[in-house]
Amino acid sequence: AQRVTQPEKLLSVFKGAPVELxxxxxxxxxxxxxxxxxxxxxxLQLLLRHISRESIKGFTADLNKGETSFHLKKPFAQEEDxxxxxxxxxxxSSNDYKLSFGAGTTVTVRA
Amino acid sequence: GAGVSQSxxxxxxxxxxxxELRCDPISGHxxxxxxxxxxxxxxxxxxxFQGNSAPDKSGLPSDRFSAERTGGSVSTLTIQRTQQEDxxxxxxxxxxxxxxxxxxxxxxGTRLSIL
Numbered sequence: 558a559q560r561v562t563q564p565e566k567l568l569s570v571f572k573g574a575p576v577e578l579x580x581x582x583x584x585x586x587x588x589x590x591x592x593x594x595x596x597x598x599x600x601l602q603l604l605l606r607h608i609s610r611e612s613i614k615g616f617t618a619d620l621n622k623g624e625t626s627f628h629l630k631k632p633f634a635q636e637e638d639x640x641x642x643x644x645x646x647x648x649x650s651s652n653d654y655k656l657s658f659g660a661g662t663t664v665t666v667r668a
Numbered sequence: 669g670a671g672v673s674q675s676x677x678x679x680x681x682x683x684x685x686x687x688e689l690r691c692d693p694i695s696g697h698x699x700x701x702x703x704x705x706x707x708x709x710x711x712x713x714x715x716x717f718q719g720n721s722a723p724d725k726s727g728l729p730s731d732r733f734s735a736e737r738t739g740g741s742v743s744t745l746t747i748q749r750t751q752q753e754d755x756x757x758x759x760x761x762x763x764x765x766x767x768x769x770x771x772x773x774x775x776x777g778t779r780l781s782i783l
Contacts, residue, residue, distance in 0.1 A: 591771075600671070601759065601774040643711065655701065655724065656772065658711035 559584040561646050563659035570634050571667050578629040578662050580618075580644030590620055590627040591656070593643040601643070604629075614638070634666045670694075672775035674760050680781045683752060689745045689778045693762030700743050701763075701772060702727075702735060706756035714758075717743060747780075755782045 737743040761772040
């Protein structure tokens with residue numbers, strides 16, 4: 558079974574400070590990892606995926622297979638980054654298409 | 669519309685009643701997913717459609733839950749004899765095709781409250 562753990566329910570940082578959201582996973586195969594974000598009164602949307610290896614809105618996430626982690630980082634948080642963030646896992650190169658989500662981390666960026 | 673559309677946006681009903689939730693995916697998206705977001709449970713997968721068939725119903729919590737999709741487009745999730753533990757936000761997502769290389773696009777969800 559696949560499992561995604563986000564140990565922090567709440568994260569509060571000051572504007573301009575670095576922010577890191579932790580995500581650990583357990584899966585025996587080759588996972589694909591995603592970060593989804595939900596801003597206030599908006600729908601859930603894809604932020605980034607490990608396979609793309611890109612930076613979105615200043616956020617990056619590196620898949621560390623040794624530590625089974627996919628932490629989300631941003632060096633300088635902005636107030637508009639305040640949102641709920643979900644880490645999710647799906648199986649790479651198979652028909653196992655459904656996403657398994659972590660419990661989510663609520664990020665508040667204070668001025 | 670440009671995105672996944674779900675209706676109703678809110679539904680309040682009495683315990684024991686049946687409810688029907690609707691999802692209109694992005695045009696051309698063949699894969700459709702239902703998830704449930706409840707307090708303390710996070711986001712849980714319910715069912716997946718590829719076209720009109722549902723190869724994976726493993727997430728449906730009980731036989732009171734069923735879903736169908738017609739014409740490869742609109743899907744309805746039906747909950748019979750609702751219970752209070754069914755209260756949650758039901759999310760629908762669609763993607764271009766089955767597989768992990770196609771991101772899932774989510775709707776706004778239906779907030780279901782069982783009294």
